[in-house]
Amino acid sequence: MPHVPSIALVHVAKSQLKLSDENYRAICARVANGKTSSKAMNGAERIALMTEFRRMGFKARPGRKQTPRSNNPQVRKVFALWGEMARTGIVRNGERAALRTYVKRMCGVDDPEFMDGDQAINVIEGLKAMKRRGGDRAAKGSG
Numbered sequence: 001m002p003h004v005p006s007i008a009l010v011h012v013a014k015s016q017l018k019l020s021d022e023n024y025r026a027i028c029a030r031v032a033n034g035k036t037s038s039k040a041m042n043g044a045e046r047i048a049l050m051t052e053f054r055r056m057g058f059k060a061r062p063g064r065k066q067t068p069r070s071n072n073p074q075v076r077k078v079f080a081l082w083g084e085m086a087r088t089g090i091v092r093n094g095e096r097a098a099l100r101t102y103v104k105r106m107c108g109v110d111d112p113e114f115m116d117g118d119q120a121i122n123v124i125e126g127l128k129a130m131k132r133r134g135g136d137r138a139a140k141g142s143g
Contacts, residue, residue, distance in 0.1 A: 004043035013053040074120035081127040090134030
């Protein structure tokens with residue numbers, strides 16, 4: 001079964017399509033068996049409503065992923081390096097779970113937030129070395 005859209009996504013679509021409240025409720029009633037509110041709809045009705053909004057031109061934009069914020073500047077550096085390497089393709093999986101696996105392998109702690117100063121430096125230097133090797137491979141491949 002398709003993913004049931006959230007009520008928030010329905011309202012994002014309403015806003016993007018610049019629908020007045022009156023027009024929005026009329027579309028809801030037409031698509032969802034007389035229900036004029038997305039909150040009152042079941043999953044199938046909400047799917048039908050979003051299908052109608054897509055037909056009308058709604059395009060979902062991917063949300064901006066939030067980078068975890070840490071009070072520790074070294075941990076922020078680890079996240080920044082990992083994210084940069086994911087964007088450039090050096091790291092195939094830019095997810096936090098993959099970073100936790102890397103940190104666990106490097107220094108034995110389960111999350112970057114748990115690293116002490118020396119462990120953080122080792123992880124940062126390891127990521128920098130990985131980034132250099134990735135950049136070296138890209139330069140060799142293009143030449």
